[in-house]
Amino acid sequence: MGLSQPLRGGVHHFDSGPRNLITDVAGVRVGHCTVNECGVHSGVTAILPAPGMLFREKLPAAMHVINGFGKSIGLMQIAELGTLETPILLSNTLAMGTCFSALVRYSLDRNPEIGDTTGTVNPVALECCDMPISDIRALGITEAHAHAALEAADDVFEEGDVGAGNGMVCYDLKGGIGSCSRIIHFHEQQFTIGCLALANFGFLRDLTWDGDPVGVRLAKNREEKPDKGSVILVLATDAPLSDRQLTRLCRRAQSGIARTGGFTGHGSGEIALAFTNAYRIPHFPEPGLLHFSILPETAMDAFFEATVSAVEESISSAMEHSQTRPARLGGTILSFQDARRSLS
Amino acid sequence: MGLSQPLRGGVHHFDSGPRNLITDVAGVRVGHCTVNECGVHSGVTAILPAPGMLFREKLPAAMHVINGFGKSIGLMQIAELGTLETPILLSNTLAMGTCFSALVRYSLDRNPEIGDTTGTVNPVALECCDMPISDIRALGITEAHAHAALEAADDVFEEGDVGAGNGMVCYDLKGGIGSCSRIIHFHEQQFTIGCLALANFGFLRDLTWDGDPVGVRLAKNREEKPDKGSVILVLATDAPLSDRQLTRLCRRAQSGIARTGGFTGHGSGEIALAFTNAYRIPHFPEPGLLHFSILPETAMDAFFEATVSAVEESISSAMEHSQTRPARLGGTILSFQDARRSLS
Amino acid sequence: MGLSQPLRGGVHHFDSGPRNLITDVAGVRVGHCTVNECGVHSGVTAILPAPGMLFREKLPAAMHVINGFGKSIGLMQIAELGTLETPILLSNTLAMGTCFSALVRYSLDRNPEIGDTTGTVNPVALECCDMPISDIRALGITEAHAHAALEAADDVFEEGDVGAGNGMVCYDLKGGIGSCSRIIHFHEQQFTIGCLALANFGFLRDLTWDGDPVGVRLAKNREEKPDKGSVILVLATDAPLSDRQLTRLCRRAQSGIARTGGFTGHGSGEIALAFTNAYRIPHFPEPGLLHFSILPETAMDAFFEATVSAVEESISSAMEHSQTRPARLGGTILSFQDARRSLS
């Protein structure tokens, strides 16, 4: 897992965790359901942010909209309350309704009190558009696919053309799911930040690989295609950050995207979502105050820099783990590896 | 239509349109599908904002989150791009996924280019929780209900316990759908603002009816119930406002809610969405610049005051048009009319 | 102190503290410097939010822009970091630069490390425009006035035509400084919310006094004047709220304004700022985590409702404590008391 050659340029002052995946944050699990049938090349990726009952023991969370040309759901309540109370699903744009309903059913099954003696639940699902490869109009993602992704969740998971990443295109090459982790030291403690990217954006000519503007060379003699994509960045940590600090983390994701060459095009929905599983927010609090131990703001720089680094590497890793694929309307979407090979 | 006795107190410097409904804004149509079966007392209300192809000829639009404890969908893209490109659906909280999928299908049917030769579409659906009356866990709303609401859309529509308003509770009395309109004069022109409220919030003791704090009297000798509700305000106009001006309009909705006595409780998801059908934003623009004629900012005060007035009356109208109903867990949700009668 | 007759309508479920002033929140002090010379009828009001070194021991704080037609300073950093590190100054619009410089000097004097071995300081000053009464073009406020207000800060302070309130006009009657407090019970603890309003907004016809739309009667036979004003609401509490919870508090201020009849006009800069002095955020933290005990979100409703109530009463109190005054361009700005007397 991770890149075949770790990124060396610029921001790289952090070790990775043992798997170099978002699941290096203890308790986080990721599962895929990949769908290839009748022209549909899509899927669902599920991120379980922590063990236990998420609705009753919510996670501090935050989000940031880098560019709001997108259809992701559940972000408004995260912004208001600073909590996450379901798993996170990733899929294609038109599957957001299906993902919403799947997470509703998932939560109702586990929480008989929802909608009966307590309020409802806030499903969170994030999307990119996979129409360059998949027949998105076929509406091929079902609730069963979402449940399969949730059930497949594990500490170890594949990157590349899997789950929601199946039909993604990034920098006019094959995109998909990428992930990595970073270790941060604070006094005598050690924390982990993990990132998972659903990478589906960018113009080929802009692609920068570990500081190398390889896209300029790759784009020679190729017709330019407009950016119709998006990118989703999910950040996980076991560091005790407040929801406001997590918001600040999310805002650094744009800098990580920029390190891969992206300029956040008009049509690119770019969203960052962050959570910590270091502590929980009870749905039914005990009488009295809640007690928290939080990192001081002065500790944030390491987290910010690690976020930028992790976002850059996750996007690159998504590309490195993906394979050449036919495009829906003819032609081929080259993998980064195949494209690079063609240069030499 | 409209209140049996028009509101007289405070902000009431505006005539209403001929129907005193949001459909006084020419081109706006509203339809309901009301669902009463097997413990489900819910429904869908559809707002068609203008005739023609919404996706190809988008409407300037804006939104404002008064309190983000809610699950409405499609707002992020409205904030980014300032446009609306589908009808608006209202329903119960857990039906948002179904509404999303229904709007996707509605748009794919009408626009073969979506997801094929152009990008995807941004469905907009807004919700309140109707669990005090309806078995929301039954997930009783189907895409067919959403399509029925869309097909039922007309210039004339009912208020009260209809469509999404079926299971709503407002100020611990029966809530639902309410609507009204206001006429605004600007130099020699005349514009209309229409409002449609899905009213489902508030503590009985706070209810203020046209300036009369009747809730204090109604709440005597009754057990207080916590606010688990929400309120959605949809504002329509034929005035040529920019998306920024429409955002400012939305932000005045909170003042209208406050005039009915509400203080925007922690659990009350309160959302305002506004659009104008005075002009369109093309999906496929002609070469060159787009030309707009927009109201000057100095004209906004009348629009702001009319918005406050229309929001207040729409909420009151929702309550006046609703009927006493059994509560899901026993007991009765009184209508405002019945409750007021009990006072005298 | 407080209104001659407490507000009785609608939202009034809270006792007031002993002084019914913002200074019922222990540690908060308020001082005025009132300036009447050469056509200048203005002043400065200072709010000291807590004893001790504010820069080294910051206060959790938040702000909300209801309508951003205003020139207040220091709000951006509060939004980012959630802390307040200086006293708060209120004055007229064009005096904001002077207030900034005065707070810089105040902080440099007390903190030799600022700008030397640590970073700079974020002055917070909030404004309304007093041009209907005062010659604002004379730029009559000096740093000495600001320092005089800071030095005058005390537990007990006057309301009405004092300090920054000197030249204010509210609902076309005399406005100024108003304040009150509310007691909130949470399990076995008792907390206080205090509010201070600088009230300078509104159309006379809209004025609602404790639920009575008296403005309609007062406005008869009077020429309507456009709203050129603004309103500033400062909220203080000793309850341990997070900066996110304080933001939510601020957002309820609009509902309190609406209860007095205001609809937040285009030209009315309306800003709410809240802080708690229940705990501090150290500028130079000890090694390790910071420990906080915070109210659960489910406790917020009482705080929200108390905020709405306190904002309403503070604005009313500003008007009740103010005296009839000559207008700058001729004519008279009546006090509310004199205007009401004229009705009977």
Added chain:
Amino acid sequence: MGLSQPLRGGVHHFDSGPRNLITDVAGVRVGHCTVNECGVHSGVTAILPAPGMLFREKLPAAMHVINGFGKSIGLMQIAELGTLETPILLSNTLAMGTCFSALVRYSLDRNPEIGDTTGTVNPVALECCDMPISDIRALGITEAHAHAALEAADDVFEEGDVGAGNGMVCYDLKGGIGSCSRIIHFHEQQFTIGCLALANFGFLRDLTWDGDPVGVRLAKNREEKPDKGSVILVLATDAPLSDRQLTRLCRRAQSGIARTGGFTGHGSGEIALAFTNAYRIPHFPEPGLLHFSILPETAMDAFFEATVSAVEESISSAMEHSQTRPARLGGTILSFQDARRSLS
């Protein structure tokens, strides 16, 4: 003017204007007042966005807060109303009050109606902290310095250690004022985007120069210093963009910062402000609607990419034009040119 060697890497698909300065946008002028006396090494830079009466003929404008650890003033009203009505001043953090007052006087002098027969004015001033080089506690900037910068405004201006840039430190090397321009073609029209950076941020090890991570080499054997800086990006254009489109432009500035290696540290106040002088918003509108011709959203990608490119080059240009200087507390702040020379 411009870099000695134009940037070649990644995003560079745009020609520059004739001066390669923000003043390539016709009507924009820039002036400096540089102050070196008694330990103060600071200054003021003024940007005049257009000829004529700015208050009466306002410019569409927008802003974006990348990281709000800063004290800039005037941004709230720009966000609300989307207009700029004064020149823009840049200076050191503690001079913001002085800049506010200077712009008030500038506007009162030119507009006898302000504060008399019409409302007040919104001064805009943006800051970075120059304490590593200058005695910021001396409060050495006066209103006279601000007026001198305004009067010095011209089509041609210096970059580097001038005006507000005098005491700036960027990537632990000498920072300052940098600028450039980009030409954009749209159908048969040609538009210009100009950028002016006040560059004062970053860790040396992160510095990336035109794609080369030179900071890694420069930082060897040097003690790491924490980032205490900030960066201000002013974007000017003659393209007819709406205020919402200008906001979107501002949000791309972060990607340009990232291209120079910056990760937007906790203490780095990073603000982007954009305006167009392609059309005006009248303070006293004629009766009737305002007519605008605006670029379609689909044209934005070129503007976004040009913004990223211009921000990157402006920051680099600030560094290339600056000279080695003594630090306030001993030692030397090397210029980029001297530092690079030391490598070879």
